[in-house]
Amino acid sequence: MTTLLTPPPKLLFSTDSRTCCPLQPLASSSSSALSSNLSFSLSLPSLLKTTTSNRKRRWRRLFCQGKGATNGTAVQVGQQRLLKVPVPNIRNFSIIAHIDHGKSTLADKLLETTGTVQKREMKDQFLDNMDLERERGITIKLQAARMRYVCDGEPYCLNLIDTPGHVDFSYEVSRSLAACEGALLVVDASQGVEAQTLANVYLALENNLEIITVLNKIDLPGAEPDRVLQEIEEVIGLDCSNAILCSAKEGIGITDILNAVVKRIPPPTDTSQKPLRALIFDSYYDPYRGVIVYFRVIDGTVKKGDRIYFMASKKDYFVDEIGVLSPNQLEVDELYAGEVGYISASIRSVADARVGDTITHFSRKAESSLPGYEEATPMVFCGLFPVDADQFPELREALEKLQLNDAALKFEPETSSAMGFGFRCGFLGLLHMEIVQERLEREYNLSLITTAPSVVYRVNCTSGETFLLFVNNAHSQVLHSANPMISSNFSKVECSNPSALPEPGLRRSIEEPLVKIEMLTPKDYIGSLMELAQDRRGEFKEMKYIAENRASLTYKLPLAEMVGDFFDQLKSRSKGYASMEYTFVGYEESDLIKLDVHINGEPVEPLATIVHKDKAYPIGRALTQKLKELIPRQMFKVPIQACIGSKVIASEALSAIRKDVLAKCYGGDITRKKKLLKKQAEGKKRMKAIGKVDVPQEAFMAVLKLEKEVL
Numbered sequence: 197m198t199t200l201l202t203p204p205p206k207l208l209f210s211t212d213s214r215t216c217c218p219l220q221p222l223a224s225s226s227s228s229a230l231s232s233n234l235s236f237s238l239s240l241p242s243l244l245k246t247t248t249s250n251r252k253r254r255w256r257r258l259f260c261q262g263k264g265a266t267n268g269t270a271v272q273v274g275q276q277r278l279l280k281v282p283v284p285n286i287r288n289f290s291i292i293a294h295i296d297h298g299k300s301t302l303a304d305k306l307l308e309t310t311g312t313v314q315k316r317e318m319k320d321q322f323l324d325n326m327d328l329e330r331e332r333g334i335t336i337k338l339q340a341a342r343m344r345y346v347c348d349g350e351p352y353c354l355n356l357i358d359t360p361g362h363v364d365f366s367y368e369v370s371r372s373l374a375a376c377e378g379a380l381l382v383v384d385a386s387q388g389v390e391a392q393t394l395a396n397v398y399l400a401l402e403n404n405l406e407i408i409t410v411l412n413k414i415d416l417p418g419a420e421p422d423r424v425l426q427e428i429e430e431v432i433g434l435d436c437s438n439a440i441l442c443s444a445k446e447g448i449g450i451t452d453i454l455n456a457v458v459k460r461i462p463p464p465t466d467t468s469q470k471p472l473r474a475l476i477f478d479s480y481y482d483p484y485r486g487v488i489v490y491f492r493v494i495d496g497t498v499k500k501g502d503r504i505y506f507m508a509s510k511k512d513y514f515v516d517e518i519g520v521l522s523p524n525q526l527e528v529d530e531l532y533a534g535e536v537g538y539i540s541a542s543i544r545s546v547a548d549a550r551v552g553d554t555i556t557h558f559s560r561k562a563e564s565s566l567p568g569y570e571e572a573t574p575m576v577f578c579g580l581f582p583v584d585a586d587q588f589p590e591l592r593e594a595l596e597k598l599q600l601n602d603a604a605l606k607f608e609p610e611t612s613s614a615m616g617f618g619f620r621c622g623f624l625g626l627l628h629m630e631i632v633q634e635r636l637e638r639e640y641n642l643s644l645i646t647t648a649p650s651v652v653y654r655v656n657c658t659s660g661e662t663f664l665l666f667v668n669n670a671h672s673q674v675l676h677s678a679n680p681m682i683s684s685n686f687s688k689v690e691c692s693n694p695s696a697l698p699e700p701g702l703r704r705s706i707e708e709p710l711v712k713i714e715m716l717t718p719k720d721y722i723g724s725l726m727e728l729a730q731d732r733r734g735e736f737k738e739m740k741y742i743a744e745n746r747a748s749l750t751y752k753l754p755l756a757e758m759v760g761d762f763f764d765q766l767k768s769r770s771k772g773y774a775s776m777e778y779t780f781v782g783y784e785e786s787d788l789i790k791l792d793v794h795i796n797g798e799p800v801e802p803l804a805t806i807v808h809k810d811k812a813y814p815i816g817r818a819l820t821q822k823l824k825e826l827i828p829r830q831m832f833k834v835p836i837q838a839c840i841g842s843k844v845i846a847s848e849a850l851s852a853i854r855k856d857v858l859a860k861c862y863g864g865d866i867t868r869k870k871k872l873l874k875k876q877a878e879g880k881k882r883m884k885a886i887g888k889v890d891v892p893q894e895a896f897m898a899v900l901k902l903e904k905e906v907l
């Protein structure tokens with residue numbers, strides 16, 4: 197069956213891909229009609245450009261209601277832009293690549309070449325529409341776009357899903373791949389196979405995708421297409437005889453890629469008769485319409501007004517609006533199996549419509565949901581505190597708003613004696629953490645202090661008493677008393693906050709998360725990268741030469757060692773040539789201890805860290821030395837100590853500011869002087885006992901920075 201909603205009586209298509217949009221339905225075969233249609237359609241972009249947003253809205257509304265088909269030329273054009281094709285003419289594909297190999301640039305070029313976005317509307321990285329994405333040149337949130345393309349006189353609908361390239365977002369990549377039948381594997385012709393190229397190819401192969409190899413950046417003087425093709429064949433095992441050479445920047449090879457998408461990627465299977473199953477691959481929060489869900493219909497059909505049901509979150513809603521992404525949202529009446537689109541259904545939170553969930557009909561539910569759904573698990577945690585304590589409510593509001601858009605972000609209130617009220621937040625990885633921090637500061641004008649990133653440890657308790665801690669002890673107490681499921685049989689505590697770690701007497705051992713890390717490097721840097729991994733408690737697993745000059749190193753490494761500056765070190769030690777990829781492999785027991793910092797005999801909670809026993813001494817020394825530099829001197833002597841339990845392992849002391857109490861004694865009796873000095877010493881002793889050392893905020897910030905570096 198076809199998915200033609202409003203089949204035009206007769207179609208004429210341009211065979212030139214560059215002029216294929218808008219496609220031209222002909223109401224009449226007369227040449228005058230043809231010319232009037234053509235002349236109109238060519239002026240559409242300028243019409244769209246010059247119309248006010250109200251006119252655009254009216255145009256869309258009219259079209260969506262199917263009105264005015266005969267009397268409004270704009271409506272006619274609207275129909276052309278939304279022309280539907282039969283299922284065999286649909287292609288759903290993704291672009292996968294290592295970071296910076298040119299995915300987004302290629303996606304832009306595909307949009308431009310198919311006329312989906314006009315050249316003058318085009319800005320670099322069209323699909324990366326977050327300011328931060330453009331500045332950093334990375335894709336953070338994936339986007340989708342529907343393109344029309346004519347190949348051998350046949351119209352095709354190509355649905356492109358742009359994916360984020362960074363490891364932190366590999367779940368999103370996997371879901372977008374599950375929504376496709378094929379993938380363009382983009383490899384930089386001057387760099388070759390990198391760690392994420394491999395990881396993404398494996399994800400694509402797991403999803404049984406047809407892979408088209410594209411060698412990008414062939415315009416660069418350093419491009420070595422032959423070497424890189426050979427590398428792809430040897431390392432990945434893909435047949436590169438029909439690989440496409442391209443330069444996304446210069447627009448070379450773009451039509452070849454579009455033709456290959458049509459000819460080599462299989463169409464979706466037409467299962468429109470089955471009960472609805474649609475895979476969510478992205479969702480975001482719109483303040484006016486609620487959550488907008490991006491999805492691919494796998495089976496069945498869905499239309500406006502339907503009552504839909506989210507199989508994982510078990511929530512149901514009525515569809516207010518349904519449409520396609522071209523790449524702006526364009527409303528349609530119905531979407532069929534194989535198609536990609538969006539739904540707005542006044543959904544209140546992104547948590548109700550998570551990536552990977554299956555949408556079905558409330559009244560005719562599918563028997564099973566689509567495979568692959570996973571809850572987002574935060575791997576890295578840190579505390580976020582407002583510099584100005586009055587900004588706490590604003591920080592809460594900002595985090596709540598961000599969470600509406602980002603289901604992977606987790607947060608819990610946290611109080612600290614030094615920093616006041618703040619939040620302990622969980623992130624997918626370090627990049628995710630940086631992005632959230634930057635968005636909070638930029639978009640919500642907040643100045644924040646962040647504590648050193650930490651991971652989730654599992655503590656085996658001696659008592660058998662269990663708290664399934666998510667964030668901190670206070671939380672666990674509540675959880676424990678409120679949750680009858682947590683019985684004394686359990687003996688593991690999850691802890692991401694060092695200050696919430698159970699006392700040494702209450703714990704038997706601590707387990708930490710481990711990752712398998714694969715580094716791809718030119719052979720000159722093998723030694724220095726091995727040294728780096730070993731310094732970070734890495735356990736050597738494997739080394740392979742994957743090409744004449746490149747090797748792959750595999751290590752098992754504690755995640756806590758990676759969350760510091762591992763990636764920066766890898767880049768600086770390899771002069772930027774090495775790349776890495778990691779996967780979580782599980783938990784293992786390790787010799788970990790809690791390192792406390794005491795100032796004037798008082799523990800300073802936010803400076804507590806969980807470290808490996810072997811590293812406690814150097815870290816303790818570095819911390820105490822740095823604090824000595826940063827804390828202002830007091831009227832009394834202030835000891836600064838790093839301690840493991842009650843044992844002091846490093847110590848510094850701030851000497852007291854001395855007032856010369858003898859200044860006014862010119863000569864005179866020695867007993868008078870002794871009396872004055874004794875009085876001063878007593879005063880200082882009293883001051884020390886009751887005195888409070890204020891640790892300035894800059895000191896905290898500097899020490900936290902140091903922690904990030906040395907941990």
Ligand SMILES: Nc1nc2c(ncn2[C@@H]2O[C@H](COP(=O)(O)OP(=O)(O)OP(=O)(O)O)[C@@H](O)[C@H]2O)c(=O)[nH]1
Pocket residue numbers: 293294295296297298299300301302321333334335336360361362412413414415416442443444445446
């Ligand atoms: N010379 C040249 N540069 C290119 C080409 N394609 C992309 N670039 C440049 O390579 C850089 C990275 O391109 P992007 O398109 O942002 O890469 P990406 O793979 O989308 O990156 P992420 O979104 O971070 O994963 C940009 O500076 C582009 O201008 C090309 O064909 N030739």
